[in-house]
Ligand SMILES: NC(=O)C1=CN([C@@H]2O[C@H](COP(=O)(O)OP(=O)(O)OC[C@H]3O[C@@H](n4cnc5c(N)ncnc54)[C@H](O)[C@@H]3O)[C@@H](O)[C@H]2O)C=CC1
């Protein structure tokens with residue numbers, strides 16, 4: 001059966017992409033030319049901030065002292081879970097060596113990137129949890145030089161809880177800069193920071209586009225832009241929990257899609273009735289975000305059965321995927337495209353967002369078709385090495401000479417010839433390509 005849209009979105013992640021690209025490219029170009037001064041200009045223009053950019057130790061201590069003890073304890077609890085999950089990831093990655101043929105030993109090493117730039121979003125909300133996710137994971141990976149940046153609030157600076165968290169998790173430097181200017185400062189090495197080898201962290205469409213444009217010149221974790229979330233629910237799901245979870249993630253921003261796929265029309269109807277009520281009950285900023293996201297980006301789709309639900313879900317490749325349906329193991333085995341999966345109503349996306357351990361920096365806008373979320377592995381380069389004895393080199397050199405000649409690469413072939421001649425002077429080799 002064809003999917004039946006009970007609610008179809010007029011907008012998608014591609015809406016306004018060209019305009020975003022134009023804006024971001026202009027800011028990047030200006031900051032590359034103008035350095036610190038141009039970055040400061042944008043901090044003033046976009047975030048109404050002209051204060052100190054690189055936080056001093058005194059400023060960090062003063063900000064930390066403003067964070068109430070219980071909140072500090074909660075942040076430490078979340079940090080501990082994220083750290084333990086990241087350590088398990090690091091331990092799943094191992095160096096190895098293998099003798100492929102006698103005398104030829106090859107190997108893999110995982111080497112952490114030296115210099116990391118962590119973006120911590122802070123425009124609409126104060127994303128303390130994002131500081132935990134990016135900085136902690138870089139630290140566990142073994143990165144030596146970690147810079148974090150986050151948008152200052154007008155005239156005041158970064159939210160104190162973000163400063164406390166970035167420092168707790170191991171940031172070596174904190175910059176009061178948001179958006180494209182923050183990303184540019186870390187990529188280009190402004191304000192005395194070393195240029196980043198890799199930029200990580202989530203952000204709005206401007207931040208995500210800046211990372212995308214800079215990719216190649218620096219590494220990036222992935223395209224982690226406006227949050228999106230999909231729920232798979234069957235007739236056994238609790239409509240109130242489904243509706244609350246959709247609204248919970250729609251509050252991220254006016255462009256944060258939420259999608260519901262179900263094989264039960266009665267459930268869909270109840271959720272469709274509940275969502276506007278839950279949105280109306282939110283505080284003002286959250287309500288405005290969720291209202292626009294629901295109106296412009298949300299979809300509710302009726303499917304024939306769970307197989308059709310799973311297949312359609314893989315096409316969306318959502319950042320967050322929640323299953324509120326029977327037989328969680330079936331879904332775990334069947335689903336293939338998502339950033340992070342939440343099985344059963346006892347867990348929910350917000351748990352992963354804030355405290356449970358698996359990273360919340362995740363691929364958006366369909367990027368989950370080809371990548372997972374932020375992990376220790378994203379900060380590590382998997383490099384290879386090889387060494388050989390003269391006997392081990394012999395068959396490799398023979399094959400190399402002939403393959404190189406077949407390709408027309410005579411210079412390559414001669415690097416093999418010269419070794420065979422040196423190591424086996426009394427042997428003659430047929431190193432020509434067969435005519
Ligand atoms: N994919 C993921 O893993 C996660 C994604 N997010 C997403 O991060 C985003 C956070 O967005 P925000 O609250 O906006 O904070 P943000 O920190 O990403 O962006 C704020 C900055 O945007 C810049 N900006 C605002 N308007 C601009 C304009 N017209 N032109 C150029 N620059 C402009 C300002 O410089 C400001 O500092 C949300 O979309 C949220 O869904 C958040 C957490 C995780």
Ligand SMILES: O=C(O)[C@@H](O)CS(=O)(=O)O
Nearest residue numbers: 129227353354360361362
């Ligand atoms: O996209 C995400 O992962 C966000 O939902 C994380 S948070 O809720 O902003 O912490």
Ligand SMILES: [Zn+2]
Nearest residue numbers: 227249350353
């Ligand atoms: Zn969230």
